[in-house]
Amino acid sequence: MKIIVCIKQICQTYAQTGVDAETHYLAPEDQIFRINPYDEAALEIALTLKDKHPDIEIILLILGPVIVEDELKRCLALGADYLYQIEQSASLGSQDKAKFLARALETLAPDLVLCGKESMDRQNGQVACFLAEFLNQPFVSAIETLNMSNDNKTAVVQRSCGRGARQILQSCLPAVFSVDMGAYGFRMPTLKAQARADIQPVHHVTGLSDASTGKSMVTSYISPPCPRTKRTLAPDSDLASFDRIKLLLTGSRMKKKTQILDGSPEFQVTGMISFLKEHGFLTPAQTQKSK
Amino acid sequence: MSLKYSLKSILHWTIKRPVMTVATLIFHAGFIVIPFFLNAHVILLKTTWGFGWPSLPESVTDALTLLVIICCFIFLIRRLVLRNINDLTGASNYWLLLLAAAPFITGFLAHHHTDNYHFWLVFHILSGEILLVTLLLSIGLFILRYLNKKFNYEKIIFHRFLIAGLMGLCLVITGFYAKGPEWAWPVGSMASLILPRSSPGLQFILNAHFFLVLAGAAVLMPSGFLRHVSASTINIVYWPKRQMGKLGTIAKGKTGFNTIASLSWKQLLDAEACVSCGKCIENCPAVIAGKPLYPEKILQKIFGQIKQGNGKNTEGLNTIISNDEIWSCTTCMACVHHCPVYTDPVDKIIDLRRHQTMCENALPKEVRPMIRNLELFGDTHGKGPAHRTDWIQDNEVAVLSRDHFQTDVLLWVGCSGAFNPRYTTVYRSMVRILIHAGVEFAVLGKKERCCGDQARRLGQETVFNSLAKNNIHEIKKYTFKKIVTLCPHCFHSLKHEYPDLGGQFDVMHASELVQSLIKENKITPRYPRKSLLTIHDPCYLGRVNKIVEPIRKISRAIDGIEIKELEHRRENGFCCGAGGGQMWLHDSIGRHINHIRAEQIVDSGADMVVTACPYCLTMLDDGINAAEPKKPVEAVDIIEMVASSIG
Numbered sequence: 001m002k003i004i005v006c007i008k009q010i011c012q013t014y015a016q017t018g019v020d021a022e023t024h025y026l027a028p029e030d031q032i033f034r035i036n037p038y039d040e041a042a043l044e045i046a047l048t049l050k051d052k053h054p055d056i057e058i059i060l061l062i063l064g065p066v067i068v069e070d071e072l073k074r075c076l077a078l079g080a081d082y083l084y085q086i087e088q089s090a091s092l093g094s095q096d097k098a099k100f101l102a103r104a105l106e107t108l109a110p111d112l113v114l115c116g117k118e119s120m121d122r123q124n125g126q127v128a129c130f131l132a133e134f135l136n137q138p139f140v141s142a143i144e145t146l147n148m149s150n151d152n153k154t155a156v157v158q159r160s161c162g163r164g165a166r167q168i169l170q171s172c173l174p175a176v177f178s179v180d181m182g183a184y185g186f187r188m189p190t191l192k193a194q195a196r197a198d199i200q201p202v203h204h205v206t207g208l209s210d211a212s213t214g215k216s217m218v219t220s221y222i223s224p225p226c227p228r229t230k231r232t233l234a235p236d237s238d239l240a241s242f243d244r245i246k247l248l249l250t251g252s253r254m255k256k257k258t259q260i261l262d263g264s265p266e267f268q269v270t271g272m273i274s275f276l277k278e279h280g281f282l283t284p285a286q287t288q289k290s291k
Numbered sequence: 292m293s294l295k296y297s298l299k300s301i302l303h304w305t306i307k308r309p310v311m312t313v314a315t316l317i318f319h320a321g322f323i324v325i326p327f328f329l330n331a332h333v334i335l336l337k338t339t340w341g342f343g344w345p346s347l348p349e350s351v352t353d354a355l356t357l358l359v360i361i362c363c364f365i366f367l368i369r370r371l372v373l374r375n376i377n378d379l380t381g382a383s384n385y386w387l388l389l390l391a392a393a394p395f396i397t398g399f400l401a402h403h404h405t406d407n408y409h410f411w412l413v414f415h416i417l418s419g420e421i422l423l424v425t426l427l428l429s430i431g432l433f434i435l436r437y438l439n440k441k442f443n444y445e446k447i448i449f450h451r452f453l454i455a456g457l458m459g460l461c462l463v464i465t466g467f468y469a470k471g472p473e474w475a476w477p478v479g480s481m482a483s484l485i486l487p488r489s490s491p492g493l494q495f496i497l498n499a500h501f502f503l504v505l506a507g508a509a510v511l512m513p514s515g516f517l518r519h520v521s522a523s524t525i526n527i528v529y530w531p532k533r534q535m536g537k538l539g540t541i542a543k544g545k546t547g548f549n550t551i552a553s554l555s556w557k558q559l560l561d562a563e564a565c566v567s568c569g570k571c572i573e574n575c576p577a578v579i580a581g582k583p584l585y586p587e588k589i590l591q592k593i594f595g596q597i598k599q600g601n602g603k604n605t606e607g608l609n610t611i612i613s614n615d616e617i618w619s620c621t622t623c624m625a626c627v628h629h630c631p632v633y634t635d636p637v638d639k640i641i642d643l644r645r646h647q648t649m650c651e652n653a654l655p656k657e658v659r660p661m662i663r664n665l666e667l668f669g670d671t672h673g674k675g676p677a678h679r680t681d682w683i684q685d686n687e688v689a690v691l692s693r694d695h696f697q698t699d700v701l702l703w704v705g706c707s708g709a710f711n712p713r714y715t716t717v718y719r720s721m722v723r724i725l726i727h728a729g730v731e732f733a734v735l736g737k738k739e740r741c742c743g744d745q746a747r748r749l750g751q752e753t754v755f756n757s758l759a760k761n762n763i764h765e766i767k768k769y770t771f772k773k774i775v776t777l778c779p780h781c782f783h784s785l786k787h788e789y790p791d792l793g794g795q796f797d798v799m800h801a802s803e804l805v806q807s808l809i810k811e812n813k814i815t816p817r818y819p820r821k822s823l824l825t826i827h828d829p830c831y832l833g834r835v836n837k838i839v840e841p842i843r844k845i846s847r848a849i850d851g852i853e854i855k856e857l858e859h860r861r862e863n864g865f866c867c868g869a870g871g872g873q874m875w876l877h878d879s880i881g882r883h884i885n886h887i888r889a890e891q892i893v894d895s896g897a898d899m900v901v902t903a904c905p906y907c908l909t910m911l912d913d914g915i916n917a918a919e920p921k922k923p924v925e926a927v928d929i930i931e932m933v934a935s936s937i938g
């Protein structure tokens with residue numbers, strides 16, 4: 001059985017101690033390069049499976065140049081078998097990344113693809129679902145445990161749905177799962193494995209040069225409306241005291257225009273798209289392009 | 292062997308245990324001098340072999356012999372009378388004493404022509420011969436063991452070598468009875484000059500006695516005292532070359548050990564030299580707190596494997612030494628300090644840990660986040676180098692950089708100083724003292740990394756190496772006179788362990804610096820502080836690096852301070868329980884070591900305990916809180932105390 005773990009090398013900015021406004025007050029020490037911890041959690045899931053079934057083959061797949069070689073080697077030392085790299089130097093959006101990955105995955109033909117739930121730097125959390133879409137495979141997000149059936153045809157996963165709630169799902173394979181931090185384990189490489197990993201070559205996925213890099217996704221940044229939409233200097237003295245205090249707190253008497261969408265996911269998505277269109281967030285041209 | 296160290300050690304013990312030390316010295320001196328320089332021996336040598344050397348006057352050797360005999364009696368009485376020594380004494384110890392004393396007693400009696408000159412003379416010659424042969428055998432056996440590590444100690448030696456040797460000896464002895472001088476070796480031929488006229492009854496007694504003693508020696512030889520005669524001696528001679536608590540680097544690709552095959556000869560020697568006296572057990576904080584660790588047993592278990600080892604024995608030591616044992620050690624070095632034959636159980640424990648960590652992947656789960664933090668961020672707290680200078684707040688602390696590369700004192704902060712909120716205040720106190728004294732100092736700032744001590748003592752050599760190399764590289768960029776640090780663990784690593792990796796620095800502990808500043812009148816403690824104070828000596832400061840006086844001298848320099856010493860103090864301090872990575876390990880078996888120490892402190896009645904280590908401070912704070920004393924006891928760092936009294 002072949003499992004592919006998609007790895008993203010990130011730059012974690014954990015402090016802002018610089019003095020230079022140009023670099024957003026970042027000093028060189030404020031950042032460390034590491035592997036996205038969610039991806040490490042994904043690797044952990046694969047390794048736990050490998051502990052149980054030693055014949056599993058784990059492949060690490062990176063997109064773009066090797067940045068943190070030590071950490072990648074460490075992943076190999078932990079028990080991954082191969083490291084594949086898709087050579088690509090342009091900076092890409094989630095969708096394009098997923099496109100590249102999907103093509104590579106088609107040639108590698110894995111039984112299971114694991115990704116981190118999101119990356120710690122961008123926090124888009126989209127690559128995995130795009131990937132499933134392009135591969136036309138089932139997708140479960142934010143899983144924390146994974147159990148394989150005996151015939152390796154189905155997997156039972158537990159996913160976290162926030163606020164402590166858990167969901168247990170069964171999925172047929174091959175599939176794409178994204179992994180949440182709940183699966184993170186502090187595995188340590190042994191010295192021998194590390195030495196073996198240090199001399200392992202990086203394999204290249206070739207024949208992807210025709211992949212389109214044209215921008216197919218447009219990102220528009222919309223800032224949410226501030227709760228204080230209207231500045232009221234003094235509350236209207238005609239009002240009752242309760243309303244006046246409320247007015248001071250909320251800033252206005254504007255009613256919240258919230259609309260809660262119920263129903264099946266498909267229905268909700270259609271509702272959302274029509275809402276966006278209605279309010280001019282989506283122009284018809286954009287809708288066309290992304291299709 | 293360094294002469295300075297030997298003299299110092301002799302002086303130290305003469306003051307502490309005068310009778311025993313003097314007796315031991317006289318005994319060993321007499322043991323070597325008398326046989327070689329006795330008038331009678333030299334004359335005999337001249338008549339039989341035709342050469343000789345000057346001898347000592349009769350009166351001198353006579354008096355010396357008497358002294359040696361008295362010393363033997365002192366040893367005997369000590370073994371019989373002192374309870375704790377008596378408990379540890381086995382038959383073998385008495386045999387050794389008898390074996391050593393017999394030639395002197397019989398020789399003395401013979402020389403003074405008491406009732407039966409011939410009887411005593413023969414007795415003297417025989418007992419001397421037995422002593423010599425057993426000594427030679429024990430050393431030969433020992434050398435054989437080290438020529439071939441995989442020697443099947445028990446079987447081969449015991450059955451073949453030993454028996455053959457003894458048979459040969461019997462032949463020599465009986466030979467000179469039958470045939471006279473031409474059969475025997477020097478000692479025998481000397482005896483045969485006098486022997487022919489001995490009566491049959493005497494000969495029977497001689498034979499019977501001889502074989503009894505011989506049989507006894509044969510039985511005791513491999514397992515008993517004679518092992519330590521050679522092993523311990525070499526160990527003691529070798530000891531001054533080692534720095535206590537300094538761990539060796541590992542060879543490339545090596546990962547500690549799990550089978551005896553990968554022990555170094557020094558470590559084998561240690562295991563062999565242990566005489567099971569139990570002093571380490573009496574003083575080990577882990578044992579006292581009821582943890583499953585016994586330092587002596589670690590050595591004995593390793594020795595057990597050595598005895599069985601026949602090259603094919605690759606059974607892992609982890610089958611006989613449990614993980615609980617090796618992860619209970621705080622590397623406080625109490626066992627090493629108290630061992631009379633200078634063995635070191637700790638480097639074995641660390642090597643076992645190294646194997647568990649780097650080979651078996653069995654590092655306890657609870658410390659892994661800390662190790663990962665060290666890998667990613669370079670500090671034990673996982674805050675990252677960017678926050679390394681946060682502790683400075685608004686103090687004026689110079690940070691070394693390309694433009695500012697020169698300073699007198701490089702203040703080493705360490706992870707505790709930079710991130711432990713309790714200890715950052717201590718470092719700020721240090722800064723105040725340094726500014727007050729006008730010392731030019733600077734810190735490495737964001738370039739500093741953890742010294743790696745904790746990782747190393749948990750067996751993570753790779754992490755230690757990368758941290759240490761990084762630090763050495765950074766430190767070497769700047770010029771300074773000395774490094775000063777407040778943390779004894781950083782101090783120990785920088786001073787003793789970095790040189791192995793190419794970082795030779797002049798390192799000083801802050802208490803030493805502050806003491807010298809007070810001495811030079813650069814700072815004067817002005818404000819008296821009324822308190823009854825007791826001192827907790829950090830293991831890596833007091834015991835390992837022998838820095839005990841500065842804390843006391845500083846305390847005495849402050850008016851109103853009265854020192855009440857604890858029972859376990861100075862080099863004999865009691866561990867706080869945090870060393871050796873215990874700070875990050877779960878302490879689930881037995882009692883907490885810091886609670887025991889805190890109780891000792893509370894019981895002393897002091898209202899303040901002074902220490903000089905971030906770990907000790909945390910552990911004592913916790914321990915004192917847990918002990919819920921009626922009278923509050925405050926745990927402070929010596930630096931804080933000075934800073935508050937200089938205003």
Ligand code: SF4
Pocket residue numbers: 571574575576577578584585586619620621622623624625626627636637
């Ligand atoms: S170093 Fe301390 S804790 Fe470890 S075995 Fe020796 S005495 Fe016990």
Ligand code: SF4
Pocket residue numbers: 564565566567568569570571572586587590626629630631632633634636
């Ligand atoms: S290690 Fe040293 S102190 Fe401990 S029992 Fe052996 S000889 Fe005695």
